[in-house]
């Protein structure tokens with residue numbers, strides 16, 4: 001499939017035709033006949049990601065129609081570098097994109113990630129549908145707080161936890177970009193595990209929790225987190241602070257885990273916590289992501305009236 005054909009395929013998707021989402025995947029590897037090549041558009045600035053294949057020469061020569069700049073990000077290198085601009089006029093600095101009608105700040109020069117994980121759009125949409133104004137939502141490993149902003153836009157009071165202060169500041173800017181007052185929400189810098197234990201001790205609970213950690217991380221004390229080893233404990237700690245009748249969205253993009261193995265880890269966490277849970281429903285990937293469905297997502301609900 002040619003790049004214009006892949007773009008036409010996205011243009012035909014009803015959820016992208018509304019114009020409410022300006023950041024999405026334009027071309028997705030083998031799913032569009034280009035193994036090892038992905039192109040994401042951030043409001044007409046294209047990030048071309050390659051994994052063990054050369055940069056497509058066709059994108060070095062002339063700016064494709066409707067594209068302002070082309071960037072190259074390599075997914076196959078150990079030192080995770082920010083994308084490099086290879087063609088066109090780079091934006092003057094951070095700029096705003098829309099997802100589901102909400103605004104998010106993107107910075108193509110900030111580092112390996114651009115500020116918004118485009119593969120979680122269906123989960124943000126589904127979460128927004130289930131939120132009742134006034135509900136309390138906890139977003140762990142919050143990064144730039146996209147899930148928090150989406151929840152707050154529907155009237156939730158959010159708490160965002162992340163190791164990185166700069167990312168939480170970026171998150172506050174995302175709130176402001178949507179006319180949501182950051183002061184009406186909570187931002188906790190530090191390790192998600194430690195905060196969860198602290199919240200449990202204080203008897204705090206949430207009506208909804210999002211837990212979407214990186215596959216691997218190390219906290220300030222050098223303590224290592226690995227999804228395949230630590231997810232059950234993380235789920236159990238989440239369930240300890242989930243209000244009866246509340247929901248938990250658990251997710252990983254770890255390509256080495258099968259959906260069945262991921263489900264096993266989540267179920268192990270539920271039995272560790274001894275909280276009765278129902279509805280282990282899988283989430284889905286956006287229709288513009290046509291390659292391998294690497295993202296694993298499960299929605300859990302705690303039984304109304306259940307407590308430890």
Ligand SMILES: C[S@@+](CC[C@H](N)C(=O)[O-])C[C@H]1O[C@@H](n2cnc3c(N)ncnc32)[C@H](O)[C@@H]1O
Pocket residue numbers: 116117120140141142143144145146147161162163164167190191192193211212213214217218219225
């Ligand atoms: C892959 S991103 C998470 C994506 C996020 N859930 C989203 O949908 O936008 C990883 C984030 O986890 C944070 N992080 C890594 N280890 C952490 C930990 N132990 N506690 C809290 N945050 C952590 C990083 O700082 C980074 O912002």
